[in-house]
Amino acid sequence: MLVHKLEISKPLWQQLIRDLARTGMGVKESGAFLLGNMEPSRVVTEYLLYSDIAPDSQHVNYVLLRGRHMAKVWDICELRKLRVVADIHTHPGVPIQSPSDRDNPIVSIAGHVALIVPNFAKGLVVPSSLGFHEFQGQGEWRSWFRGEAAALLNITG
Template identity: 40%
Template sequence: MTFSLTAIIRAFVAPDYRLRCPPNLWRDIVAGLERRGAGRHEAGVFLLGVDIAGKKEVRDVVFYDDLDPHAYDTGVCVLHGDAFARLWSICREKGLTVVADAHTHPGLAFQSQSDRTNPMVARKGHIAIIIPNFARWPIERTELGVYEYAGAHTWHDRSGRKASRFFYRGLWA
């Protein structure tokens, strides 16, 4: 019989999670977004990982400006087509897929009209995370905007109190 104590504990503390990220990696992601946005503009990142039976695990990241040096020129995140070609190439090389994306907003982590109508990855089940205040710490778990793409420009809002169970970043991630 094979079992994992970590998996058992995770099932108890975050039974409904759909996305998990090791806490050290999450801190590095947020710090990277804060540094890249410099408190003046949005910054973004693709979260790469695996999807096992509908539960996604973040293992690596690619920041938008590493794919497109002009991604932040307008103050909001804009990627041009060749950036996606680079992204898919990186995914193939690493044997990973895009499991989510995250980007910052200047104030609250609400989903803008542009966010709703222009998903970074328009695939059902894709998760978009919005981090408030240009990713300046502290960021409470309930302050994250977490949205799951349902297709046809519709989203399920997993934000607020639901976010901490849907997107797990705790000790047992």
């Protein structure tokens, strides 16, 4: 059973949430790749908005990323010597995975973390309001909510 915690600075977290709310405009899903280092722990140092990688990716009930978009992400990671440590995207309501989320992980490697932000990131977003979902491999996921989700996301400073 895998459990990978994430760490992100408070200013970066606040900017990320503002950007997710702005790009989704309160009416459509938005998201980002969380980039950083994996060792000794997963520390997010920057992010790439889906809308910057794939301007036509955002829709009301889903985000669509194609192979060519992922190639851009890997190129940026290689250039900056970073890794995709997690992804994050918004949902219109609660932070549970949709069937599409479960069937199509952004990174289909066991241990990949996918965060879901409720209410299109409108209003106050704190770790306990998120869904924290970790891909276990072979189509399986583990999910944490409320206090358990908050314990897995460390916002520093």
